[in-house]
Amino acid sequence: MEELDNVQINFDSSGLWVLNIALAVVMFGVALGIKMDDFKRLFKQPKLVLIGVLSQFILLPLLTFGLVILIKPQPSIALGMMMVAACPGGNISNFMTYLAKGNTALSVSLTAFATFLAMFMTPFNFQFYGNLYEPTSEILKTVAIEPLELVKVVLMILGIPLALGMLLRHKNENLAIKLSKLLKPLSIIVFIAIVIIAFSNNLDIFNSYIHHVLYLGIGHNLLAILLGFFVARGFGLSFKNQKTLAIETGIQNSGLGLLLIFTFFKGLGGMAILAAFWGIWHIISGLLLATYWSKQKRTSIEETLAA
Numbered sequence: 001m002e003e004l005d006n007v008q009i010n011f012d013s014s015g016l017w018v019l020n021i022a023l024a025v026v027m028f029g030v031a032l033g034i035k036m037d038d039f040k041r042l043f044k045q046p047k048l049v050l051i052g053v054l055s056q057f058i059l060l061p062l063l064t065f066g067l068v069i070l071i072k073p074q075p076s077i078a079l080g081m082m083m084v085a086a087c088p089g090g091n092i093s094n095f096m097t098y099l100a101k102g103n104t105a106l107s108v109s110l111t112a113f114a115t116f117l118a119m120f121m122t123p124f125n126f127q128f129y130g131n132l133y134e135p136t137s138e139i140l141k142t143v144a145i146e147p148l149e150l151v152k153v154v155l156m157i158l159g160i161p162l163a164l165g166m167l168l169r170h171k172n173e174n175l176a177i178k179l180s181k182l183l184k185p186l187s188i189i190v191f192i193a194i195v196i197i198a199f200s201n202n203l204d205i206f207n208s209y210i211h212h213v214l215y216l217g218i219g220h221n222l223l224a225i226l227l228g229f230f231v232a233r234g235f236g237l238s239f240k241n242q243k244t245l246a247i248e249t250g251i252q253n254s255g256l257g258l259l260l261i262f263t264f265f266k267g268l269g270g271m272a273i274l275a276a277f278w279g280i281w282h283i284i285s286g287l288l289l290a291t292y293w294s295k296q297k298r299t300s301i302e303e304t305l306a307a
Contacts, residue, residue: 019262023255024161027115029183031165032176033094034112048241052110055231055249057117060224061085061125067220068133075135076270077213081220082136083257083271084278086125088118088158092283093251100290102244110248112162119159122256123150143265153263157256209273217277221285225250243293251286254279 043049064085068078089111097107127150130136169176228249232242257275265271 019259020157023157023259025183026255027158027161028165029180029186030111030115031162032169032180032183034108034162034166035169036166047235048106048110048237049113051231051235051237052113052245052248053117055228055245056089056110056114057121057125059227059231060249061129063223063227064220065129065132067223068136071216072135073216074212074270075139076268077216077274078133078270079130079136079139079265079268080213080257080261080271080274081216082129083126083261084220084252084254084275085224086122086129087253087257088114088122089248090251090253090255090282092286093247096247096251096286096290097244099287100243100247100293101240101296102247102293103238103240104244106241106244107248110244114248115158115162118253118256119155120151122154126150126260139268150260150264153260154256157259205269206273206276209269210277213270213274213277217274217281218285221250221278221282224252225285225289247286247290250289251282252278254282 061082064081068081072078073081094104094107094111098104127140130140165176168179225246229242229246231249232245237245254275258272258279261268261271261275
């Protein structure tokens, strides 16, 4: 089990460049669907902004740190959990919110705002909690990540595509909508294919160690979903917004996490396997939950009581 902390996932530099480009295209496709009005809408409802930020960037990393302290997983797995928790919401959360009959406009707005904040909050949360826990701190010392380098990579993968996509949307909305419809499914398929190819060269490693992250990944994801749901409920948000925040908190951009793991940790075994499994599982859990909620029928009285 201890050797998992030293296992490396083989992923060459050319594959890493393609992964960089694929993820940037995914974010560009997401940004094509974002308008400045989405940000303006959020700032008209500051309570929703604060609750969304609290759930995603404050409470989820804190909950993850508490979970790591409680169960004491292998340090590389613990770092993988911290990396996933530090990432912003995943780009498929908007579709899942729509399917769940949640607040799609809020989901799009929170995704946009979270992506913007992630340029700074993802490196900060990962470094802060990673260094706070001694076993993971020891790994970070051997890797010696420069915080500014981490910010630079996140900025290039999230910030630049976000700015370019929104700029195109502002300048030519019709073209942006057409490109968005083409790029979103295409870029996600390309990204999934790259991850599969990366792990197909390491199937023996994946098969040997997947059982170490299976239940942990599922449990971590379910806790993230429950966290978003009950934080929204605790602040008295409507059931529609509770569903939205549950999905936004539970669907993380594990693709970004994988990219950072391959870039800075050379595919460190426990980290990469945990992040890859999360990327597969959160699609399954999100779709199951969204499908369940889509079939639920609530009376107007129930909706009024939940509001």
